[in-house]
Amino acid sequence: MIGAAGGVGSRLCRILTERGDEAVGVFRRAEQAEIVSGAGAAGHQFDLVDGSDDDLEEILEGCDAVVFTAGAHGTGEDQTTLIDGKGLEKALRAAQEAKVYRVVVVSAMPEAARGRETTPSFEHYMRTKKRGDIIATTSGLDWVVVRPGRLTNDDGNGRVTAGLAVEYGEIPRDDVALFLAEVVRTPELSRAIVEVTRGPETVQEAVGTVVELLNQELP
Ligand SMILES: NC(=O)c1ccc[n+]([C@@H]2O[C@H](COP(=O)([O-])OP(=O)(O)OC[C@H]3O[C@@H](n4cnc5c(N)ncnc54)[C@H](OP(=O)(O)O)[C@@H]3O)[C@@H](O)[C@H]2O)c1
Structure with missing residues (x-):
């Protein structure tokens, strides 16, 4: 998992290890090592910005x-480009080279700021996620x-x-992580863009x- 010390990533590490999977967690800063090992x-x-393709592979x-x-979590447009944009590209290249073909990418719903005044950096974030x-x-x-919403x-x-396609709404990071864990182990779900918010169904x-x-099938 890339982003393993983050809000969603650390929860996902814990869920995967608690259900018996071996999780590998990529984090950026030395002080995050404990978060990742603590999650099992x-x-x-x-570092997705400075690290080489070969090392990630x-x-x-x-x-x-x-x-x-x-994700760059609001640290500026340049960082968004380097992490959410080029960092994702690097991760996909490394996955391909490592022959790990199943990839689950956390993106964002396009409606994220509908009805609100946005900032140029938020617009840049949304464009980068779409790219x-x-x-x-x-x-x-x-x-x-x-x-996720x-x-x-x-x-x-x-x-x-x-x-x-679902209506825009909120979702706790806990439930995003649970949902991702279920997606990872469902190979029948492939090559789809899936939107997810809080709701009535279990993740399964x-x-x-x-x-x-x-x-x-068609009727
Ligand atoms: N916030 C929302 O409402 C929302 C909605 C939809 C989708 N999303 C997306 O959901 C995803 C997960 O969100 P979250 O709340 O879990 O984010 P988060 O807590 O900020 O976690 C992101 C993780 O990525 C790491 N990271 C950043 N730059 C890195 C780099 N160069 N190399 C390696 N790791 C790096 C961060 O480490 P550092 O602490 O060192 O930066 C952090 O641990 C993000 O992609 C976000 O864009 C967010």
Whole structure:
């Protein structure tokens, strides 16, 4: 997982290890090592901006899937370009070279700021996320792009609404992490952009709903 010390990433590390998976967590700063090991993952310090493709490839080798949940979290347009944009490209290249074809990319819903006055840096963030979606969806990999609504630190209840398009809303980071964990282990869900917010279904039901939508036959 790339972004393993973050709000979503650290939760996801814990969920994966608690269910018996071996999680590998990529983090940026030395002081984040404890967050990642505390969540049960094997940590690797790697900077998406300065680190080489080869080093990241080596970290990813042997993994079944890569989850990209890193982000510049409002530290400026340049950082957004380097992390959410070029960092994602680097991660996808490294995954390909490491022959880890399943990649789950955390993106954002396009409605994120609808009805509000935005800033140029927010607009840049949204454009960068969309470009990331384009790069992931044309990568030739076994990709899934997950677009959560507005993230909160409320306690999750394990219940969400997911679909190829859903109404905009909030979702606790806890539930995004649970949803990602379910996506990772559902190979039938592939090559789809999936939106997810708080809702009534368990994550298993919600992932099942999306798989059904993808496989629906014409009447
Ligand atoms: N906030 C929202 O409402 C919202 C909505 C939809 C989608 N999202 C997206 O959801 C994702 C996860 O969000 P979150 O709340 O978990 O974010 P977060 O807590 O900021 O976690 C992101 C992680 O990425 C790491 N990172 C940043 N730059 C890096 C680099 N150069 N090399 C390696 N790691 C790096 C960060 O480390 P540092 O602490 O060192 O920076 C941090 O641990 C993000 O991609 C975000 O854009 C957010």
